[in-house]
Amino acid sequence: MNTQQLFPQRDLVRFAAQALAARGVPREDADLTARSLVQADQRGIYSHGLLRLPLYCEALRLGGINPAPKLKFSKDQGSVAVLDADAALGQVAMQAAVDRVIRVGREQGIAAVAVHNSSHYGAGAFWSDQLAEAGFLSFITSSTGPVVAPHGGTSKVLGTNPLTLGVPSASGWPLTADLATSNGAYGKVIAAKNEGTQLPEGWAVDADGNPTTDPVEAEKGSMIPFGGHKGSAVAVLLEAFAASLTDATFAFETVDIWSNPASRMNNGHLVIGLDTAAFAGSEKTASRVAALQDRVRSSGPGGQPVDAPGDPERRRQEEAAQAVPLPPSTVSQLAALAEELSLSPLETHSAP
Template identity: 40%
Template sequence: MSTEHRFAAEDVVVHGLKILRAHGVPEADARLVAESLVTADMWGHPSHGMLRLPWYVARLRSGVMRSVDNTETLSSFAAVSVLDGRDGIGQVVTHKAVIAAADAAHAYGVGVVAVRNSNHFGTAAYWTRILADRGCVGILTTNGSPAMAPWGGIDKMVGANPWSIAVPGGAHGTVVLDIANIGVARGKVYAARQRGERLPEGWAVDASGLPTTDPQAAIDGLILPMAGHKGYAISFMMDVLSGVLTGSAFGSDVVGPYVPDRRSGCGHLVIAINIAVIMAPEVFVQRMDELISSLKRSRTAPGQEIVVPGELENRAVAAASGSVTLAARTVEELNDLAAACGVESLLRGPR
């Protein structure tokens, strides 16, 4: 039996939209959430794709995440504002913050939006790409529930705390870095469990601190930071920006999206820098081209090629040409979810 199914991406978006609508999410917000998740699948990041929808729905049902956005601007001073997401859906709250940051960047040259009391927003790149499309350098940080130990410790107390930087890349498309500070995003461990696969060695240790390739043991244990102590230190600082500075929860108090009945408390920091204030956008893009072209002239190891951040995702979307591939188990879960709220099933099989 096939372990994956291919669909028209728009069909999956509409499926997610209907499920969210059935849980009280307004149409435009439901589309935004579904599109952001399906885009992650199209980029080749299923860990942050439609696999997450059942988790989001469980949180909507328990009421710890609000279906209807009630984000409030708590304060605003020149280019800086503070938003309270009031436990709204992370994508919906973050979209508001990103638009506010872009508007401020166009008015003042820079826009900074601190967001508290939000929820999981999926991939950080979905939002920084919007800023790059608006002529900005887009920077976004978030904090998340504990995923790793502080360097030298064995207690899970530090989030993976992803961050993203995106810029317009001219002929190369948007250039965007989007990483969590663990060696591998926890969602990839869930995705491996979903696909019945073992983990590569070096990703995780079990609850007693011993190396493991079993996804469940890794979920119950510890995922190692990227780059040793540096990954821990970067993650620490992302929590300072996303949680401590924004007035949101931080450290072990942040709750993950897979917990159905506890509010998240996660925070985000959005920074937009208007490139046109520093140099003509076409000059910036030309300089990006020069940088990228020079790197691509590097000699390569056998069978390797040079790519820049964001390039693999750009290529994946182009290659998918409007389709998306989902793990069979994800399709089953989506269809179970749909059946429970009176939404028709996704049609199985290639389209």
């Protein structure tokens, strides 16, 4: 996107936190959520970045998201817990879940938290990175709103059901896979609609089941699972992992806040962490993972470099450490939000 504008990273975090605080979110929770969104934009994952801030603010205003929830661990049995998030911002619920997984996992070697009554938690790598930093191998997934038709179907039964896997590495970057089980994240459909661009072929079908690259028609129709019947099977199983352990709703039972910001989505999340220190040892695991990353990176023809999972996003984050590029439609939405909430407008980055 050559027309992107650059903004200071700290200004974006401050603006997002102020916007959330204006909707009643406590400062610490607002800052956490702001950092999650801005980091996604730094990594080029615009579908999970500040594009979502106006939606969060509207859902907070209308009651779809509870700004000051009372989180409660309704079950807490050894290495396993269930968290009732009280319609919290997903980031707030996930931070509580990740903190418990790290604390209990260090005692037990493994810990899992199933969350219900939550909302969108942003990019999954924001959470797997924390677990990797603590020496944990992680598995994270979530239910979402209904946007995906199973392989062979035409109705919206599934969510984009993200899957995030992370392992610590001595290379400095964890080995990370963070992906939707649809061919593209639903936020990318919204971004394409906002930008007036088309979707890649093979991402969606219209309401009649015909392939489409029009994001407006894709909204009316359905997203397609990645990998044909195999990807569809993974998506269905992740739906079960994310929602069947608690009272969370399946996607086909959910009204997405994209459709109605007053909807309490009751998303389910599942976080599982294995403390690598309890197995081969944290240093040995990190060293072996680094060797695997290096082998992948050197596997190109004629010694040409190849990206290991997570490498492109990390590079983009390093490049955007100070100045973060944003798509024009997101810039316009943030300007409108600033006016609505009487916040100081963002100023573009000025090189030193």
